[in-house]
Amino acid sequence: MSREAITILLAEDDDGHAVLVERNLRRAGVTNRIERARDGQEALDYLRSRGNHAGREPDGPLLMLLDINMPRVDGVEVLRQMKASPSTARIPVVMLTTTDNPHEVERCYDLGCSVYVTKPVTYDDLSEAMRRLSLFLSIVTVPPETAARGGGLPA
Amino acid sequence: MIRSILSRTLLLVAVPMLMLVGLLVLFWQAERRQAEATRWSLHTKDVLEETQELQTHLSDIQTGIRGYIIVREPSFLEAYRRAREALPRSLQRLQDLTADNPSQRARIGDFARRSDVVLSHYEQVITQARTGPLPVEQERAFVVGGKLLVDEFRTSVREFRAAEQSLDEQRQHELQIASRRLFTTVVGGTGAALLGVLVAGVWFQRGLGGRVASLTTTARALADGRAVPSDTRVDDELAIVDRALREMAASIEERQRATVGALADAVSLFSAADSHRAVLDVAVDRALALSNASLAICTLADAEGEQHVVAARAATGHGTPAPTPRTAFTWDAASEVMRTSHPLLLTATARDGRAIPEAVAAVLGAGDWIGAPLSDDRRTPFGVLQVVAPPGHAFREDDTDVIETLARAATVALALERSRQRLEAANADLALTNRENELFIYSVSHDLRSPLVNLEGFSRELTMVTDSLRVILDGPDVPADLRRKAMPLIEDDVTESVRFIRTAVGRLAAIIDGLLRLSRAGRVEYRIQSLDLDRIVQRIVDAMQATLGEVKGEVTFAGLPTVAGDALALEQLLANLIGNAVAYARPDVPPRIELAVEPDLARDARFTVIRVSDNGLGIPEAHLDQVFQPLRRVHPGVGRGEGMGLAIVRRIVERHQGRVWVRSQVGAGTSFFIELPLQPVEGAADVS
Numbered sequence: 135m136s137r138e139a140i141t142i143l144l145a146e147d148d149d150g151h152a153v154l155v156e157r158n159l160r161r162a163g164v165t166n167r168i169e170r171a172r173d174g175q176e177a178l179d180y181l182r183s184r185g186n187h188a189g190r191e192p193d194g195p196l197l198m199l200l201d202i203n204m205p206r207v208d209g210v211e212v213l214r215q216m217k218a219s220p221s222t223a224r225i226p227v228v229m230l231t232t233t234d235n236p237h238e239v240e241r242c243y244d245l246g247c248s249v250y251v252t253k254p255v256t257y258d259d260l261s262e263a264m265r266r267l268s269l270f271l272s273i274v275t276v277p278p279e280t281a282a283r284g285g286g287l288p289a
Numbered sequence: 290m291i292r293s294i295l296s297r298t299l300l301l302v303a304v305p306m307l308m309l310v311g312l313l314v315l316f317w318q319a320e321r322r323q324a325e326a327t328r329w330s331l332h333t334k335d336v337l338e339e340t341q342e343l344q345t346h347l348s349d350i351q352t353g354i355r356g357y358i359i360v361r362e363p364s365f366l367e368a369y370r371r372a373r374e375a376l377p378r379s380l381q382r383l384q385d386l387t388a389d390n391p392s393q394r395a396r397i398g399d400f401a402r403r404s405d406v407v408l409s410h411y412e413q414v415i416t417q418a419r420t421g422p423l424p425v426e427q428e429r430a431f432v433v434g435g436k437l438l439v440d441e442f443r444t445s446v447r448e449f450r451a452a453e454q455s456l457d458e459q460r461q462h463e464l465q466i467a468s469r470r471l472f473t474t475v476v477g478g479t480g481a482a483l484l485g486v487l488v489a490g491v492w493f494q495r496g497l498g499g500r501v502a503s504l505t506t507t508a509r510a511l512a513d514g515r516a517v518p519s520d521t522r523v524d525d526e527l528a529i530v531d532r533a534l535r536e537m538a539a540s541i542e543e544r545q546r547a548t549v550g551a552l553a554d555a556v557s558l559f560s561a562a563d564s565h566r567a568v569l570d571v572a573v574d575r576a577l578a579l580s581n582a583s584l585a586i587c588t589l590a591d592a593e594g595e596q597h598v599v600a601a602r603a604a605t606g607h608g609t610p611a612p613t614p615r616t617a618f619t620w621d622a623a624s625e626v627m628r629t630s631h632p633l634l635l636t637a638t639a640r641d642g643r644a645i646p647e648a649v650a651a652v653l654g655a656g657d658w659i660g661a662p663l664s665d666d667r668r669t670p671f672g673v674l675q676v677v678a679p680p681g682h683a684f685r686e687d688d689t690d691v692i693e694t695l696a697r698a699a700t701v702a703l704a705l706e707r708s709r710q711r712l713e714a715a716n717a718d719l720a721l722t723n724r725e726n727e728l729f730i731y732s733v734s735h736d737l738r739s740p741l742v743n744l745e746g747f748s749r750e751l752t753m754v755t756d757s758l759r760v761i762l763d764g765p766d767v768p769a770d771l772r773r774k775a776m777p778l779i780e781d782d783v784t785e786s787v788r789f790i791r792t793a794v795g796r797l798a799a800i801i802d803g804l805l806r807l808s809r810a811g812r813v814e815y816r817i818q819s820l821d822l823d824r825i826v827q828r829i830v831d832a833m834q835a836t837l838g839e840v841k842g843e844v845t846f847a848g849l850p851t852v853a854g855d856a857l858a859l860e861q862l863l864a865n866l867i868g869n870a871v872a873y874a875r876p877d878v879p880p881r882i883e884l885a886v887e888p889d890l891a892r893d894a895r896f897t898v899i900r901v902s903d904n905g906l907g908i909p910e911a912h913l914d915q916v917f918q919p920l921r922r923v924h925p926g927v928g929r930g931e932g933m934g935l936a937i938v939r940r941i942v943e944r945h946q947g948r949v950w951v952r953s954q955v956g957a958g959t960s961f962f963i964e965l966p967l968q969p970v971e972g973a974a975d976v977s
Contacts (some may be wrong), residue, residue: 146743146744148739150740150742150743150746150747151739151742151743151746154743154746154747154750156740157750203735203736203739232735232738232739232742233735235809236813253738253742
């Protein structure tokens with residue numbers, strides 16, 4: 135399972151955010167394939183190869199960048215469903231959100247997210263977060279079970 | 290020593306009475322003596338008259354004899370014979386009159402002998418003369434001899450008279466002396482009696498006056514509620530009055546104390562009552578106890594004037610059952626209390642005068658009745674507190690005052706309870722509004738963050754694009770003309786625009802962050818524990834060491850108390866205040882910040898107050914009431930921040946059930962006062 139083989143699924147309803155995240159990841163040296171889901175429902179569809187993604191063949195390991203505030207199905211629900219299903223429970227999930235509510239953070243960790251990254255408003259912070267995220271991607275090749283919470287990365 | 294007022298009074302009457310009796314005896318004696326003397330005086334006069342009679346007879350005898358001898362006329366002899374017959378009778382009378390006086394009586398005996406001598410002499414003369422004319426010598430001898438005898442007799446009679454007169458004079462003299470003595474006695478006795486009365490009066494007044502004065506003092510002192518030692522040395526009627534006074538004062542005082550105590554109990558019970566129903570229950574309970582009534586009820590009047598029982602309490606042992614709540618009745622006495630707003634005492638007798646409806650009698654029994662108005666805020670009675678005395682027990686007049694006072698206290702308690710409920714409702718509303726506001730602020734700020742990320746991110750992208758453009762334009766294959774035209778656009782217009790956008794975005798982000806912080810201050814859950822403020826402040830000062838060093842600032846604090854609060858919240862609170870003090874220091878004046886405890890400013894013993902003072906810019910008075918409002922900045926040019934710090938401070942203090950206020954003087958400094966609980970307060974941990 136090579137690092138390049140990992141596909142990043144970015145579940146983000148805000149196009150701007152999606153562009154910024156993708157650009158900064160690229161700028162930080164991330165070359166992985168990045169798939170975009172526009173909300174929680176589409177992210178779940180992608181994982182289960184249905185809806186818009188019906189017929190998609192699972193093609194290698196996945197990493198989920200998950201926004202929380204999304205229409206239809208929010209990120210927390212996506213996380214909950216992913217962790218509840220054995221087929222997706224091992225996929226590492228990075229929560230990426232504007233919320234820094236400690237309750238929310240705690241809830242996500244309780245549900246089994248790997249990292250919780252608060253979307254900073256300032257560009258430098260965002261870049262730093264993306265850089266750390268790419269660093270995380272570089273060590274996430276270990277099995278998801280042992281990819282400890284946060285893996286020592288600051289949120 | 291005579292102490293009793295009765296004996297004193299008797300003495301006061303008895304002394305003159307006795308003296309009067311003595312005087313009367315003296316008078317009576319003098320009167321008797323006088324009568325005796327008068328009798329004796331008359332007696333003497335009788336004796337003297339009789340003596341005169343005797344002398345006349347003697348003269349008649351002498352003259353008759355002499356005439357007969359000289360002219361031999363028998364008529365003379367006739368006069369002689371008449372006198373001679375009268376003489377023994379006269380002597381006999383004298384003898385009777387002088388029966389009590391032996392010396393005079395002896396003289397009368399002498400008179401008798403002499404009269405016999407004289408008469409026998411003259412009888413001899415007559416016998417001689419009848420025989421014929423007498424020789425001159427003999428005749429002369431006869432006459433002279435008779436004259437001598439009669440003269441002797443006369444002398445003896447004169448002596449008798451003299452003796453009798455002297456006796457009379459002696460008696461008169463004695464009488465005069467007795468009169469004089471009587472006069473002296475009367476004057477002296479009267480004087481002595483008057484003096485005695487005077488002395489007794491003064492003595493009486495002295496003793497009694499002193500006692501009355503002391504009794505008056507005692508009465509005044511008792512009326513003023515002071516204790517006076519009783520004088521145990523005397524035991525008179527006033528001492529009985531004194532004891533009665535003391536007993537009365539003690540009884541009044543005891544009753545007063547009991548009443549005041551019971552009313553105080555009632556007030557504290559009222560203050561503990563947490564519902565209208567509880568207040569009314571306390572009212573009937575206390576009314577029962579305070580007036581020794583057998584029944585106490587609270588009634589509320591409806592529009593028709595019908596009284597509805599809302600609380601009732603019956604004393605045990607009187608057999609009168611308490612009416613069940615909602616029992617209704619109409620009675621003009623209760624209506625009168627409502628109409629006049631004045632309490633009313635009806636004795637059982639007075640109640641007889643009023644026709645009592647069956648329903649009222651059934652509820653209220655038949656004893657003495659007191660009704661006092663229960664009034665609302667506008668002083669219009671809405672009900673009546675009523676008590677009924679048990680059979681055979683009468684209410685006192687002051688029971689009315691007690692029940693009225695109780696009714697007033699109940700009214701106040703009801704009003705307080707109403708206010709408390711309103712306040713609670715308002716507080717609940719406010720807490721709800723607060724929570725809603727904070728949720729709204731939170732979600733709005735949160736939603737605003739999302740577009741901000743784009744604004745910030747893409748403005749940065751633009752900057753990077755212009756950087757790239759600048760590199761491209763600097764390339765060797767770019768015509769100089771194009772470069773000259775394009776570079777200013779990139780360098781000035783685009784860069785400046787982007788800078789403005791970025792500044793605005795930064796400011797917007799700060800405001801949103803502030804709002805989020807504020808909403809979090811209101812929403813974050815507290816863990817209330819005992820916190821040593823000295824340690825918290827020390828921690829803050831340690832963290833701010835660098836900043837303080839830059840401005841040569843100094844924070845002094847000592848002896849700050851241990852309070853009950855959330856550690857993070859209180860640290861944030863104090864850090865905000867200290868941070869503000871540093872941020873709003875006067876230029877070139879090193880900030881001096883002092884934290885001190887001001888327990889006297891706390892609302893009660895459950896709280897304490899921390900004062901945070903600085904020597905900074907100070908806050909203009911016009912802005913003092915705005916400093917705790919969010920997004921309000923008093924010194925726009927100074928320091929950073931979005932005006933959230935003090936709003937957060939207020940929120941934290943409020944969530945600790947405390948208060949915060951500020952005093953300031955422009956150019957001298959500002960003092961913030963933070964009231965915090967010493968022990969956990971109910972509701973402090975609520976997210977409100």
